[in-house]
Amino acid sequence: MEKQEKLIENIIHFKCTQIEEGMSYECISQQPYKDTVLQNMVFPFCFPEGESMINKKDGLNYHIDYEKQESFAFILTDISANRRYVYCRRFSNFKFPECFCIIAERPFESLFKKILDKAVAIRKISINLLSKFFEDIAKQNVPSINGVLTNISFHHIPYEISSEEDFSKHHSSNVLNILKLFGASFLVDIIGDIMMERKFVFLSNSIGSLSDTILTLTSLIYPFVWHHVLIPILPVQLASYPTAPMPYLIGIKTSLWEHVKKECDGGMEDTIVIDLEKGQQIEGPVFPMVFTSPNSILLRSQLSLIQNDPDPDENIELKNDTIYNMFQLFFFKIFHNYFQCFKANPGGKIKYSFDRDTFVSKLNEDDKLFFESFEDSQMCFMFFNTRAEQKSDEYQIETLCPFNRLPPKESYGFVDCGFVMENLDSGESISMVCRFCNLLITGEDPCSQRGNELYHTKCFRCCCCAKILEGNKLANCERLKCVYCHRSQKPELTVNEIQARIDSKEKRKLTKTEKLVSKTFKKRFENEKLQQN
Template sequence: MMTSRLFSQCFENPTAPRDSIGIHSGYSNIEQLLTLAWFSAPDLNAAKLLLAGRASRRRAVPVPRGCQLSCRDMSDAVKRRRRGQKERRDRWSATPVTNEHDDGPQGAFKRISTMWSSFRRGIRERSKAEEPEPPEPVGPTAADSASKQQRYASGQYFFEYLVVVSLKKTKDSNSYEPQITYQFPKRDGMVRKQKEEEEKTLKAITLFCFPEGISWAPLTEYHSETFSFVLTEIDGSRRNGYCRRLLPGGKGARAPEAYCIISTLACFGLFSKIFDEVEKRRQISMAMIYPFMQKLREASFPAPGHTVEIKSFIPESGTEIIRLTRPLDSWLEHVDFATLFNCLTDEEVLLVFAAAVLERRIVFIANELSILSQVIHAVAALLYPFTWQHTFISIVPEILIDVVMAPTPYLLGVQKHLLDLVTDQSDLLVVDVSQNKQETFLVSIGDEASILPPKLKAELLEVLSGRQKASGVEELNRVVSDTFLHFFVRTVGHYASFIKYGATGEHGVFDRRAFCKAIDSKTTRHFVKKFTQTQMFDLFIQEAEQQQPGPQQGIFHHKIREFQDKKKKEKTKKH
C-alpha cells in the first residue's frame, strides 16, 4: 500500500522533512476503542490492565495531545516503549490465570460465561430502565417511521448508516487527521444516552478507517481497497464495519477518503459490490452517491440465493439496474477463502488452523488492510461450527498496538510497519501474509505441526489439494468449509451421544470423560482432550446441554448424520 511505502521510505531516510510523516500520540476515546474492538468476557480484565499499562507509559513519557513525533524521534519512542514492556509483562503475569483443566460443571470457563451473561442482562435491564418510553406515534409519518424501525430491527435493511471519513488539515499544523464529513441517514430521535454512545462510536470509526497512525498527505496515486472490522457493544451485540478507501476524482495531489457502512449483516462480498457502485459514482460527483444509498436502504435484504435489484440513474448512462445476489450458503457470505490460500500454502493454513483450534495468540502481518481483514475472517470461519470467543480485531489501530501484550487468546491483524512492536513477544504465532514475504512464520511456539492428528492432517491436505478444480468463489468456499467441517465431524461429531438427560424439561449434562474414551485413535483422543479444554468447545456444549434431546438442525448435524450412516453401511458390508 502506498502509505506503508511512504512510511518505510521516510523511516529509512533521515533527511526527510520532519513533518512529512509522524505518529499520532493521543486519542481521547481509548476506553471506547477497547470496548468497540472485539474483546470477549474472559479478556475484559486483560483489557483493563492494558489501559493501565498505557496510562503508566503516558505518565512516564508525557506528550501533549495532538502533537506529532517526527521520524528522527521514532527510534527514541520505540526504545521508550520497549523499556516499558518488562513492566507490562510483569503486570500481565500478575493476572489471575484461569484453570483450563477444570473438568467439573463449575469449571472456570463456565463460571466466567455465567458471570458475563448476568452482567450483560444487568446492562440491558438498566438501559431499559433509564431510557424513557417512546411517545405514541401520531399520524401517518410516525407510523411510517415505526414501520421502518421494525423493518430494520428484523434485519431487512442493508445497512444502518453510511459515513464518509475525510482527511482534514489540523488547525495547528500542516498534518491531516481523519474526520467524519457526512453521515447518511442522520440518526435523529435518540435519547441522550444513545446519542452520547453514538458519538463515541463515530469517533472510533474514524480510527478504524485510517488505523495506520501515520500523518497523511495529499497523493496523486492510490489503489482503492476494501476491508472490514467488527464493533462490539458492552452488551455483546456486534455490528460490522465495511470500509472502502479511495482517491476521489480530480487533478493534482489530493487526500484519500473512506466510505464506511455500518451494518448488523455479515456479507463482505455483497458490500464489496456495493462499494464498487459507490466508487463509480464518486468519480462523477459526491452527490451521485446518496440517491443510490437511499434506494439501497429502501430495498429488502435478499434471502440466501436470492437477488435484489436496485435502480439508479447515472448521467450519460441513464438508469442502471444493479443486481445484488446473496450466496446460497449464507454462513459463508462473509468469507473469502481464496485470499487465505493465496497468501499461505495448504500446510501453512493447517498450522494456523491448529493454533486457532487450541485458542492461541495469533497475529497476522501485512501491508494491505484488505488482506488482513479477509485472512483473519477466513481463519475464524475455518472453526465452524465453533465460534472464536476471544479478542478479535481484524485491523489493530496503531493506538491499540499494546493489545499484543495481552495474555489471553486473540486473533489480530497488524500492519507491517508495526512489526517491531510484535515480534519481541513470545508464546504466540506471528504469520506474515504479505506479498513478497521472505518467511511466513516470524514467531512460533514450535509445536504447531504436531497438534493435529497425523492421519486426519494427511486427509485434510489431500482434500484441499482438490480445491484447484473449484470453478468460482462460492464453490471454493464450499469445498474448503466442507473439508474442515468434516474434520470436526470425525473428531467430535459423537458429542450428542454423551449428553445425558434426566427428568423431562431438565438440561442435559455432558460426560466429557466418557466422550474422550470413546475415541479409538490415541492421537485423535490426545487432540480432542486438548480441544475440550477450549472455551469455544465449552460454550458449544453448554448450548447443546440446554437443547431438548432429539435430532438437531443445521449443516453440522446434517454432516454428522451422513457420516454415521456411512459408517453403518460400511459395517454392514464387512459382516
C-alpha cells in the first residue's frame, strides 16, 4: 500500500516572554513532536521587530482582541536548497504576543489559511483545546482536491475543513493586487530584474504585505526558481544581512529600515529598494529594461488592460489565473524549443547536456539578447542542468515542464487605439499619430495614452531612464517621467538619446560581484554532483 503524504511537518504555538536580556519565547505547544532547533529557527521570523514587541507594552493595559491578527508566510531553506513553507497567524496586540506557525513541505496556502482560521476560533474557547486541535491536524494526510479534513482523535469540537484549491497550481492568489500596486510595466521590469538576479529590498509596515508580495513575485517566474537568499521578513537580529554579496529578495518592516541602513553602513548601493505602501522604487539604481522584445511590450499592454478594468471586483480568481497565464505564455514564447536542445554525452556520468548553441540558434534577435544575459544566472544554470539530469534519468521532461502544455497562439487582448477611442468622452477627439515618433498608430499596435496624447507603447517612455511606463504611475510634470526619476531629479534625455535606447541591442553586462557569485555557485553545484556520484 502506498504511503500517504502528511499534510504538515510541524505546528508551533509561540508566546513572547520578557527576560532580563530582552525578548524570549515560550512554546505553548508543538506537534507532532518537540524540536527546539526548529523553534529557535522559526521564532525570530515570527517577531522580526525584536524586543520592541514587548517593551512598548510596559505599563499599559491590554485586552485580548482576536480581530487584530496578522497573516503572513516565509520560507526556510537548508544548505541543500530544500525549502519548507511556514504559514503564520500572529496576535501582536496581546501584552505577550502569540503566533501559530504551520511548517510544511508544500505551499497549500488556502487550506492552511482555513486551518489557522479554525485555530483562532478554538483559541477563543480554550488554549488547551487548541493544543489538541493542532495534534489532530498533525495527523492529517494531504487531501484530494475537494477533499475534507475532519476529526481524527480530537472530538471536543467537530470540524470540517474543505480543500478546494488545485494543488497543481504554483502560485498564490493575490497577483491582481500586486499588479495594481506596481502597475503593468513596473511589474514586468521587477520580474526582469529578478530573472537577472538583482538585489531587492521591499519595505512595508505590514509583514503580511511583505511576505505576500515576495512570494507572489517568485511564483511569477515559474518554472524558474530563485536559488539565492529569500527572506520575506527580515528579523532585527539579521539587520546587517543586506550587505551580503549574493543576490537577495528581502522584506523589511518600514519601522526597522533606518536601523538596517545604519547597520549596513552604505553597503547596499546596488540594491533596488521598493516601498510597498507607495508601490514605487524609493532608493537604489535604475537598471536598463531586461525585457524589450515586441512580446514583452505586448505583455505590458495586456496586463494594463486587466489593471484598468472598470469592474475591479468581477472574476478576481479568473483575473489572477489570467495574469499568471500571461507570464507563462511570455516565457513559453522564449523557451518552448529547449526540449529539442540536448546532446548525448557518451560515457559521461550525466548522459545528456543542454546544447546552448542549438537553443540560441532557434531564438529571434530580441530573445537572443535576453538569453545572453540570462544564461549567466544561477537560475538559468540550475534550470537546464536539472532538465539534463531528468532526461539522463529517462524522464520525459516534456511532461514535467509547463512549457509543453501552453498554447502557442496568442489569446489575450491588449490596449489598442480602438480601445482608447471607445473610452473617450463624447465630443472628445484625439490624434492617431504617436506623440514621440510621429508615426501612425495602427490597430495592430499596442498603444498608450496620456491625456489627449497617444503613443506607441514601445515609445511611451520616461524621458530620464527611457523605461516603458504603460500602466505605471506617472510624475505630475510637463514631460513624460516615472515618479522615481522625477523625485530623484534624474537628468533628462534628449529625444535622440531615448531613440538610441529604443534601438539599442547591447547585452546587459554583469557586475564583477555578480560574475563572482555566479561562478561560485556553479562551482559548488558541480562539486556537489561529483561527491554524490
